[in-house]
Amino acid sequence: MVRVRFAPSPTGPLHIGGVRTALYNYLFAKKMGGTFILRIEDTDRTRFVPGAEEYIMESLDWLGIQTDENPVKGGEFGPYRQSERKDLYKQYAMKMLEDGNAYYAFDSAEDLDRMREEAKENGKHVAKYDATVRMQMKNSLSLSAEDTAALLEKGENVVVRLKIPADRRIGFSDIVRGEVSFDAKELDDKVILKGDDMPTYHLANIVDDHLMEITHVIRGEEWLSSTAHHILMYEFMGWEPPKFVHLPLILKPVGQGKLSKRDGAKFGFPVFPLEWKAEETYAGFREDGFDADALKNFLAFLGWNPGTEQEMFTMEELTAAFNLEKIVKSGARFDIDKVRWFNQQYIIDKPNPEIAKQISSHLSKAGYTGYSDAFIDGFITLMKERVESYNEFTSKGYYFFEGPKIEDEKVARKKWKDENEEHFVAISKALDASANFDTETVQGIVKGYIGDNELSFGAILPILRIAISGTMKGPDIFGMISLLGKEESLARLSTGIEKIKSL
Numbered sequence: 001m002v003r004v005r006f007a008p009s010p011t012g013p014l015h016i017g018g019v020r021t022a023l024y025n026y027l028f029a030k031k032m033g034g035t036f037i038l039r040i041e042d043t044d045r046t047r048f049v050p051g052a053e054e055y056i057m058e059s060l061d062w063l064g065i066q067t068d069e070n071p072v073k074g075g076e077f078g079p080y081r082q083s084e085r086k087d088l089y090k091q092y093a094m095k096m097l098e099d100g101n102a103y104y105a106f107d108s109a110e111d112l113d114r115m116r117e118e119a120k121e122n123g124k125h126v127a128k129y130d131a132t133v134r135m136q137m138k139n140s141l142s143l144s145a146e147d148t149a150a151l152l153e154k155g156e157n158v159v160v161r162l163k164i165p166a167d168r169r170i171g172f173s174d175i176v177r178g179e180v181s182f183d184a185k186e187l188d189d190k191v192i193l194k195g196d197d198m199p200t201y202h203l204a205n206i207v208d209d210h211l212m213e214i215t216h217v218i219r220g221e222e223w224l225s226s227t228a229h230h231i232l233m234y235e236f237m238g239w240e241p242p243k244f245v246h247l248p249l250i251l252k253p254v255g256q257g258k259l260s261k262r263d264g265a266k267f268g269f270p271v272f273p274l275e276w277k278a279e280e281t282y283a284g285f286r287e288d289g290f291d292a293d294a295l296k297n298f299l300a301f302l303g304w305n306p307g308t309e310q311e312m313f314t315m316e317e318l319t320a321a322f323n324l325e326k327i328v329k330s331g332a333r334f335d336i337d338k339v340r341w342f343n344q345q346y347i348i349d350k351p352n353p354e355i356a357k358q359i360s361s362h363l364s365k366a367g368y369t370g371y372s373d374a375f376i377d378g379f380i381t382l383m384k385e386r387v388e389s390y391n392e393f394t395s396k397g398y399y400f401f402e403g404p405k406i407e408d409e410k411v412a413r414k415k416w417k418d419e420n421e422e423h424f425v426a427i428s429k430a431l432d433a434s435a436n437f438d439t440e441t442v443q444g445i446v447k448g449y450i451g452d453n454e455l456s457f458g459a460i461l462p463i464l465r466i467a468i469s470g471t472m473k474g475p476d477i478f479g480m481i482s483l484l485g486k487e488e489s490l491a492r493l494s495t496g497i498e499k500i501k502s503l
Helices: 016-031 052-063 082-098 109-121 145-154 201-211 227-237 261-267 292-300 315-321 336-349 352-366 373-383 392-396 409-415 418-433 439-452 457-469 477-484 486-501
Strands: 003-006 035-038 102-105 159-162 169-174 178-183 191-193 216-220 243-247
Touching: 003 016, 003 216, 016 035, 016 052, 016 216, 016 243, 016 292, 016 315, 035 052, 052 292, 082 102, 082 159, 082 191, 082 201, 082 227, 102 145, 159 227, 169 227, 169 243, 191 201, 201 227, 292 315, 292 336, 352 373, 352 392, 373 392, 373 477, 409 457, 418 439, 418 457, 418 486, 439 457, 439 477, 457 477, 457 486, 477 486
Parallel strands: 003 035, 216 243
Antiparallel strands: 102 159, 159 191, 169 178
16 A cells, blocks of 8 residues: 655745645555655754644645645544654664664764864865764764763763764665665764754654655655665664655756745745745745646646646546656756746636636735626636736736726827727717627627728727727727626726827
8 A cells, every 4th residue: 555745844835846746745645546644844843933834734735735644634643743753763763772873972063063174174075974083073982881871961962873884885776766876985974863852854754654654755856865874774773665756856947956935036936835924925826826726737747747748637637647657857947937828728727606716815805896796707708818827817907897097008199090089989879879788799889880981990999999998908899898888888988088189
């Protein structure tokens, strides 16, 4: 039975890269009829941010990435917060100590700073607490048993470090990257248990994955180098490691470097699923009017390809098509234009009543309230192919709800001819006299008048459009006139002509 987990740390908002990791875990679990777990890795209490766990769960809920076991729902392998599992970890660190695979270290911050300075002086680019320095440091390997016992009794600066064996390679098989191996000389003796008996990520990670019977670890590429440490700990404990899948990086829009939270502000798009407010406010895809299904569809293609020409997938289709072996190694560039394209396609395909629910808060925020369901339905029909986000229904279609301002003044001045004013008066009278005001009737009246009077469409329609909406960028003008209704449309036409004349 496949069991996978998404294990974020509650240190801030959930980055879009984390969302993709959660999505891939979810798709694989559903494809295999397995179980998807949310585990909160909150052992680093110095970086804990209040509200971050709730943000993570709300993000997954908005995206429809449902977990089978989590801190709220529970499950037979809980608790699902590592801070609530604290008593579990020490026994495993003690076993590694007893077996000679770990040791106590008592180094102060000053000791560690000195070690780093000496490494720098010796030309080392990276200072590592490893076999080359451990016997010069203050630990249970370099000290006598008596001194070790005394320091343990004192209880200051005591941590447990993993003892990396010398002269060997540590290898494992990765479903995406194939066979991977590290020389033990490249690894440091990582801290696995801190002085407060809280585990570090490395110890808690392998203990929880083992006890929760995780079969596949699907996580970001940044954890690839740590996997050698994890493989060693599985070996020391006599446990079978899970299968590993390390996902490619999500790259900046320019294609160089990992996408960071700062890139959102720099390039003008969100990198978080929901808005996050702290010392700084970061935009969210939800608040910026993106559809959750469109975002998932886009993210699925950031590092995976079904091998077909199909781009638009339902969640059911994604689940059926998803395959770990089709995840690629190379990083995937975050293309916000592609996200907007996906969003536009989903909006076009979505039934109007569902769009109405999505944009109701935007309409209320803009003060556009009190309109009938029929009006909103017509508004959506006219605008849905002209927007790329739910926000744009109000930002681009504001003129459906308020008297327009003349945006395209240059076009208005160029197209306006005083001798045509009588034609707009006549068109207004013809519209006013019509018993029907549906789109087809309005179009017939206007185009019929133009033809009957041997006028050009270019002389009449641009001015008609600008008078009604203020811009040349709006939807079908006849549909708009019909939806606004006779009274509103004729009032706008009269007022708009006066504005255009005064330009």
